[in-house]
Amino acid sequence: MGSYYNIDAILTDAQKVPCTFTLDLPNLGYLDENAGGDIKAQTSISLPLWLSTLLAVQRIGPSQAPLCTLDLPPSISPRVLNALKADPRTVDLRSLAGNFYEGAARCLELFEEEEVVDVLCETFKKRAAEIADHAHNPRGALGEGADFLRGLDEMERQLFRAAHDSSKAMRLWMGEMKRKS
Amino acid sequence: MALPLPPGLTPPETAFLCEMEMVTVIPRQRLEGLNLLGGPTPPLHPPHRTPLPFWLALLLKRQRRANILPPPWLSPPSLSSILDLEKKTPSFSPPPPLPAHTTTSPPFLPSATADAPPDALPYHWLELGEMLLEAASDDIPEPDNVRRLMRDLREVRMAKMRAGVNVLEGGREVNLNGVGGMEVSEGRAFIGGVVDGLRKIGASKEMSRREREAEERENGIGGGDEEEDEDDGMDT
Incomplete structure (x- = not known):
């Protein structure tokens, strides 16, 4: 995906994509302008592409479910x-x-x-x-x-x-x- | 970005290469043969026709020591017949046939001398024609007509090049046979940019296609040399 210093690649990565969380996440409320609070399951938040892609491929827990699902931007x-x-x-x-x-x-x-x-x-x-x-x-x-x-x-x-x-x-x-x- | 120049040759560079083409001159003064880096030039005896490098011919023309005999394709009848051909077909008019057993390429082909084929545009047609029209318009029959036909030809061919991007996708390609050096240098940035953009947009589709093919090959269906060739074409 281009060079590390490629401005266009950086700007592309900063584009927001809607994600829906599948789990309750404690203490991550600051992503949803709710600092100190929790994120409830099924919350939909717009996150930058670089963060949301990492979260979407992350598999945790015994169910191996992804942390969040992505929607088309x-x-x-x-x-x-x-x-x-x-x-x-x-x-x-x-x-x-x-x-x-x-x-x-x-x-x-x-x-x-x-x-x-x-x-x-x-x-x-x-x-x-x-x-x-x-x-x-x-x-x-x-x-x-x-x-x-x-x-x-x-x-x-x-x-x-x-x-x-x-x-x-x-x-x-x-x-x-x-x-x- | 060390060099501010775009990739490929700029128009002045293309024109510089074009000056190595051989043209036929009719000398007005005697001149002994010159020992140049590119080989000795024949001695000039007026009024015998002599082949000379284009740059030397231009120099002699500016000093009024010689007249340049324009190549046969740079005449109104030839140009208008080529223009008709260009308008009729979607592809470019074919380049002049290569002489048998040759291994050279332009500018070392005799495509601008007085015995060049009259019915095809050589590789350096645009730059050679423009430079001849500027420096030696008095040696060309009907220069205004030639200038108009050259401009028409250029516009028809540029429009074809631009229209060519519409058929680009996946493994398909634009046929650019017969396109001249100056036209390449003018169209390179745009066509390269379109191909690059399509490659970026279609990257995910291409990747899934390759995965599918790899799977099929593992299962023993399909696969083979044909796909390999196609992939090579995409990388360039």
Whole structure:
């Protein structure tokens, strides 16, 4: 999962995921803004990804039950997925999660929902084509595409920057050549 | 991040490599053969056609000591027939056929001399054409027409490259046969980024697929060389 110092990986790990505890946990109430208290079984709390994944694989007691169960995060809820299926271009991914794809990929490692993976791949491809069109626009992020570009997640922003830089380098070379001759 | 440069060659670097292509010049002045690092150049006797490296030809052209004979594919009829072909097919127009028994690659192929094949775009078509249009537009027949056709070709082919990402998924690939050096350097960052992103998103699916395959292999069903090849393709 990337380098230790990778900011994007750290931000991805900090995304909250809803977890439901299956056991009573004494003295862990501070996770639920109830310092000093206990966590009751069947409490649902949003925890960062790094913590919740560790808790979910932890098996304790004679029953070998997991400490908590994970739910799909709100950023890939069925409502969002339906919107993505309808038209990937109009969804503001950034407002759902800054590192939408990476967070979703981390969760999907635990869930194995192949249909969600397919929807996300399709979304990424459709949006990538749109990103390419905007990146070749010499006016950059201004103009009519501003709303779409504001809704890009971090991975798509890097893609946009890469595509924009290479088309800029190309234009620069063409311009320099004209000056030289 | 020691180097601020993106991976791959930048446009000026690609153009520099392109300057090693051989072009045909018609000298206007005598010049003895030069002993260059890349081998001796033939002596120039006007008005005999002589093959020279592109960079030397450009230098002589700027000093008005020679005229450059443009390659046959850089003419309005050839370019417009290639453009028609590009518009008809979803794939790129095929590169010129390799001469028999050759082991070299561009820029050491004679793809820009006066006897190059007229009906195919060589590897360095974009940069060579642009540089010729800038430095030697008076040697090219109908330069404005050629310039317009070059721009059309470039746009058609870039659009194809961008449309190519839509078929990418899992083991499938985009066919980039016949794409030129400058086009690669322009499209590399975007296509690489899309492939990388799809790999990240599809990682969990890929992992479960591999597990399933490993299980099947253990049970004695399926498995074999075909899957191995596919996995190799995904890593690159």
